[in-house]
Amino acid sequence: MNLEMQWMTLLWMLISGCVLGVVFDGVRIVETRYRFPRWSIHGLDLVYWIWAALYVFRTLYHTNHGELRFYVFLGLFLGVLIYFLFLSVPTERFVVMLLKVVDKVCLAGVRLVQILIIAPLKLVYKAAKLLFGFLGVTLLFLLRMLHPLWKLLKFFLLPLGRRLKLPEAWQWVNRKAEAVRNRWFRKP
Known part of the structure; x- marks a missing residue:
């Protein structure tokens, strides 16, 4: 492995260390802001x-074909150290601001x-309930008047x-109608 590839690997590992710090801070802030249960923090x-x-x-595989060296x-x-010394506070502020924006959008x-959806459905439900209630009371009134x-x-x-000796089907309908009438109009 030549010197140029070693320096590129070192640079990419510096960047990877910074990325690990950013993601670590992001996960930590999300965990504390949304108060996950204690058992789920270990999973995260x-x-x-x-x-x-x-x-x-x-990243290591793409930069130097996966050779693991001291550098x-x-x-x-060094990437994690640079991140936590210089970039951690601005990143935390950015993540908090981003979470506030996401919360507001949600x-x-x-x-x-x-x-747009729930309020009109509630209104339609209440109107239908009122209409069917009115129709039911009107029908009940008419049936009591016609009784x-x-x-x-x-x-x-x-x-x-x-x-005339009505057919069996008519007698069955008559029995069912009588049962419904008795159920609805029986005096308590």
Whole structure:
């Protein structure tokens, strides 16, 4: 491996160390801001370290075909050190600001869904409930008003029905209608 490739590897490991610091700070800020349960923090840490290892080894593979030398660790350490000395505070502020923007966008999206979808559905539901309630009361009123007329009509048509010997289907319909009428109009 020539000297130029070694310097490129060192530079890429410096950059990788800074990227690891940025992602570490981002994960830490997200964990504290959204108050994840304690058991999930360990899982997020595990995911972070698996991602970090894959990222570093992939970068190392693309820069020097995966040769692991002392300057690789030196580059990673210096990259993380440079990040935490000079870039950590601005990155934390940026991530906090970015999370605030994301929160506001999510709240605006939720509010938009509430205004454009949920509120009209509630209005339609209340209107339908009111309409069906009104229709039900009107139907109940009409049926109660027509009930004496139905009894009178039944009184005159019952002898005719006995003489005509209505088919079984009509008798079944009559029994069902009688059961419904008894259920709805029975006095408590």
